[in-house]
Amino acid sequence: MATVINQELTRVDGGVTAARGFQAAGLHCGIKAARPDLALVVSDTLAAAAGVFTTNVVKAAPVLVSMEAIQSGAAQAVLVNSGNANACTGAQGLADAREMAALTAQALGIAAEFVLLASTGVIGIPLPMAAVRAGIPQLPARLSPDGTPAHEAILTTDAFAKTAAVRLSLKGAPVTIGGMAKGAGMIHPQMATTLCVITTDAAVPAPLLRRALRQAADQTFNCISVDGDTSTNDTIFVLANGRAGHAPLAEGDPELDAFAAALTEVAGDLARMVVRDGEGATKLITVTVRGARSAADAKRAVHAVMTSPLVKTAIYGGEPNWGRILAAVGRSGARFHPERAAITIAGVQVVSAGMGVPASMPAAAEAMKEPAYEIVVGLGEGDAAATGWTCDLNEAYVKINAGYLT
Amino acid sequence: MATVINQELTRVDGGVTAARGFQAAGLHCGIKAARPDLALVVSDTLAAAAGVFTTNVVKAAPVLVSMEAIQSGAAQAVLVNSGNANACTGAQGLADAREMAALTAQALGIAAEFVLLASTGVIGIPLPMAAVRAGIPQLPARLSPDGTPAHEAILTTDAFAKTAAVRLSLKGAPVTIGGMAKGAGMIHPQMATTLCVITTDAAVPAPLLRRALRQAADQTFNCISVDGDTSTNDTIFVLANGRAGHAPLAEGDPELDAFAAALTEVAGDLARMVVRDGEGATKLITVTVRGARSAADAKRAVHAVMTSPLVKTAIYGGEPNWGRILAAVGRSGARFHPERAAITIAGVQVVSAGMGVPASMPAAAEAMKEPAYEIVVGLGEGDAAATGWTCDLNEAYVKINAGYLT
Numbered sequence: 001m002a003t004v005i006n007q008e009l010t011r012v013d014g015g016v017t018a019a020r021g022f023q024a025a026g027l028h029c030g031i032k033a034a035r036p037d038l039a040l041v042v043s044d045t046l047a048a049a050a051g052v053f054t055t056n057v058v059k060a061a062p063v064l065v066s067m068e069a070i071q072s073g074a075a076q077a078v079l080v081n082s083g084n085a086n087a088c089t090g091a092q093g094l095a096d097a098r099e100m101a102a103l104t105a106q107a108l109g110i111a112a113e114f115v116l117l118a119s120t121g122v123i124g125i126p127l128p129m130a131a132v133r134a135g136i137p138q139l140p141a142r143l144s145p146d147g148t149p150a151h152e153a154i155l156t157t158d159a160f161a162k163t164a165a166v167r168l169s170l171k172g173a174p175v176t177i178g179g180m181a182k183g184a185g186m187i188h189p190q191m192a193t194t195l196c197v198i199t200t201d202a203a204v205p206a207p208l209l210r211r212a213l214r215q216a217a218d219q220t221f222n223c224i225s226v227d228g229d230t231s232t233n234d235t236i237f238v239l240a241n242g243r244a245g246h247a248p249l250a251e252g253d254p255e256l257d258a259f260a261a262a263l264t265e266v267a268g269d270l271a272r273m274v275v276r277d278g279e280g281a282t283k284l285i286t287v288t289v290r291g292a293r294s295a296a297d298a299k300r301a302v303h304a305v306m307t308s309p310l311v312k313t314a315i316y317g318g319e320p321n322w323g324r325i326l327a328a329v330g331r332s333g334a335r336f337h338p339e340r341a342a343i344t345i346a347g348v349q350v351v352s353a354g355m356g357v358p359a360s361m362p363a364a365a366e367a368m369k370e371p372a373y374e375i376v377v378g379l380g381e382g383d384a385a386a387t388g389w390t391c392d393l394n395e396a397y398v399k400i401n402a403g404y405l406t
Numbered sequence: 407m408a409t410v411i412n413q414e415l416t417r418v419d420g421g422v423t424a425a426r427g428f429q430a431a432g433l434h435c436g437i438k439a440a441r442p443d444l445a446l447v448v449s450d451t452l453a454a455a456a457g458v459f460t461t462n463v464v465k466a467a468p469v470l471v472s473m474e475a476i477q478s479g480a481a482q483a484v485l486v487n488s489g490n491a492n493a494c495t496g497a498q499g500l501a502d503a504r505e506m507a508a509l510t511a512q513a514l515g516i517a518a519e520f521v522l523l524a525s526t527g528v529i530g531i532p533l534p535m536a537a538v539r540a541g542i543p544q545l546p547a548r549l550s551p552d553g554t555p556a557h558e559a560i561l562t563t564d565a566f567a568k569t570a571a572v573r574l575s576l577k578g579a580p581v582t583i584g585g586m587a588k589g590a591g592m593i594h595p596q597m598a599t600t601l602c603v604i605t606t607d608a609a610v611p612a613p614l615l616r617r618a619l620r621q622a623a624d625q626t627f628n629c630i631s632v633d634g635d636t637s638t639n640d641t642i643f644v645l646a647n648g649r650a651g652h653a654p655l656a657e658g659d660p661e662l663d664a665f666a667a668a669l670t671e672v673a674g675d676l677a678r679m680v681v682r683d684g685e686g687a688t689k690l691i692t693v694t695v696r697g698a699r700s701a702a703d704a705k706r707a708v709h710a711v712m713t714s715p716l717v718k719t720a721i722y723g724g725e726p727n728w729g730r731i732l733a734a735v736g737r738s739g740a741r742f743h744p745e746r747a748a749i750t751i752a753g754v755q756v757v758s759a760g761m762g763v764p765a766s767m768p769a770a771a772e773a774m775k776e777p778a779y780e781i782v783v784g785l786g787e788g789d790a791a792a793t794g795w796t797c798d799l800n801e802a803y804v805k806i807n808a809g810y811l812t
Contacts, residue, residue, distance in 0.1 A: 057742060
């Protein structure tokens with residue numbers, strides 16, 4: 001199935017193996033009780049690579065190892081395990097992560113420095129290395145252009161696998177960018193991680209790939225919020241193996257923007273799936289702030305609205321509580337004059353010139369029954385805007401995270 | 407009933423009218439359907455006055471009027487209404503607030519500039535001024551040294567009235583500081599406000615009173631968190647009428663510290679009552695971070711822990727999920743080395759040198775059954791510390807704030 005997004009971009013199937021020269025595998029090695037828990041993505045050839053990692057001071061061992069490895073700007077394989085985050089595991093955790101990279105390299109016949117790692121699952125428990133050691137050697141024989149086993153093996157409490165891919169033309173060649181992600185909007189005890197692996201057959205030198213990934217992450221994974229907690233393991237990788245055959249993109253190429261936009265599209269699809277996949281989450285809400293004095297102000301305001309428990313419970317309850325939205329923007333640090341503010345909820349204007357529009361309340365409440373809608377705050381101060389995605393806060397979140405369903 | 411806190415400080419009854427020369431009144435004027443909704447606190451003589459107001463850019467009309475009035479450093483009366491916040495009400499709201507001050511001044515025979523205002527309740531609905539106009543003139547005749555009617559009239563969804571008072575000796579004279587507050591830990595739709603009125607018969611010039619109030623607020627009301635949302639109406643007033651008869655405190659007096667400490671004690675008692683009074687809140691948690699490099703780092707870390715939905719749901723579930731606490735500190739911006747971190751929950755050490763202490767999990771889970779306990783995070787970086795108070799996050803919060811109980 002292919003959907004044309006615009007003249008330049010077409011959505012296609014295939015996820016992390018949609019691009020030429022990428023294969024993947026997934027299996028159950030025994031970190032989890034029964035479900036798949038080990039995934040491998042491999043490029044036929046050495047690829048340019050870039051990564052974005054958690055900003056948390058507390059970084060899991062695989063994050064530390066991968067941050068080091070990716071400095072070369074080249075990688076050929078990504079090994080992901082679910083069921084154990086290998087975080088807060090000290091020197092043993094670091095040794096375990098390095099051994100995982102070495103075992104993967106050995107199984108593939110490549111150098112360990114070209115293996116990237118990501119882990120997700122419980123914190124503070126040593127990895128069951130016997131299971132990992134038994135599992136890794138079985139992966140190469142299972143590599144195939146079907147990404148499904150890998151998509152499944154990286155999940156924790158996710159209700160569904162998350163994949164996306166787009167096709168575009170770069171310098172006359174058809175190029176594909178695809179990826180897989182894990183992360184449930186409303187997250188399990190000690191399993192708060194978002195992981196994302198993106199692959200492309202475009203030819204993009206590592207420094208430009210790094211910049212494009214940062215841009216894409218800033219507009220997608222850095223703009224979603226479920227509960228404001230940042231994991232010890234959050235990771236996004238992108239590998240570009242150049243198999244599309246076009247002349248490599250270079251600084252100043254107009255095609256760089258098209259590539260970055262397509263990468264943002266894939267990352268955005270995956271990020272929004274993470275928000276939508278909350279156990280119990282009933283709404284996918286786009287929060288946009290316009291008319292801010294600066295991009296920083298717009299981002300601050302978006303962040304305050306999309307992380308406010310009062311706003312998120314009102315969304316769950318279907319109540320057009322614009323006072324909570326305005327109050328959240330008011331405490332965000334964004335500079336504005338309340339008497340100029342306007343708010344629309346799901347297309348219905350509920351605040352004009354800083355005051356409520358009582359007549360529109362019934363229409364707003366009705367529109368809030370939709371599973372997905374947008375909240376737009378206009379500040380009337382300038383030209384800057386920002387957008388983010390969030391979900392509602394409801395009893396299921398409390399139940400799951402209080403742990404009494406485990 | 408009087409409880410000796412330490413050699414210098416004794417807890418006494420009487421709340422906002424415990425200090426000499428203060429009287430209060432409360433009544434139902436019709437802003438709410440049936441419960442008391444109008445309160446007045448009056449000093450026999452003009453008093454030094456200071457205030458702390460919401461930092462929200464969106465400020466209610468009574469906040470704007472009181473911020474102006476308090477610049478003189480003098481006040482004689484505080485009028486508080488519940489049931490309507492007079493916020494996001496535009497020019498009409500400002501006119502209504504000014505009229506409330508004028509009516510109160512007229513009823514008391516004082517100047518309107520010496521009347522302070524605070525409001526709490528729904529946002530965005532004009533005040534029912536007919537009810538207010540009928541109510542205010544009835545207040546002076548009801549003034550009495552019994553603060554109870556006032557304590558009751560400022561409440562919204564609070565489950566209980568909040569009062570506190572202490573006695574100490576300043577320059578040889580017995581001095582009393584007392585106060586009342588409103589604010590339910592888990593807050594009602596559009597009724598998120600914390601209000602606090604403190605009175606004292608100490609003689610403290612306005613600039614010193616202002617400084618002492620800021621110190622007290624920084625260590626109490628600015629250290630509590632229920633859901634991270636800051637109201638449009640948050641206000642703390644302190645009035646000092648000098649009726650204790652001692653020589654006024656002056657810059658450099660050693661007694662200034664004793665006064666500030668006593669004021670902090672009263673504000674702290676009231677602030678902790680606000681946290682404990684959540685509809686459905688089952689735990690009062692003290693969060694302390696020690697060994698930080700700076701006070702700012704310690705505060706950042708405390709704030710991240712006490713506002714983390716993952717930490718707060720784990721507290722509700724009674725699970726010693728130290729990974730969530732460490733991850734919250736890790737994303738707080740505080741500088742530290744995870745491998746030096748230590749965490750105790752309710753006196754049980756669950757993290758040492760950045761890693762879990764598995765053997766202590768059962769004891770920690772058992773201790774977390776207590777209704778109130780402390781979480782202490784040691785960073786091992788320096789000498790700075792900070793403390794805050796929070797409560798658990800549970801289904802009742804969602805139910806109440808989703809609005810389907812209204």
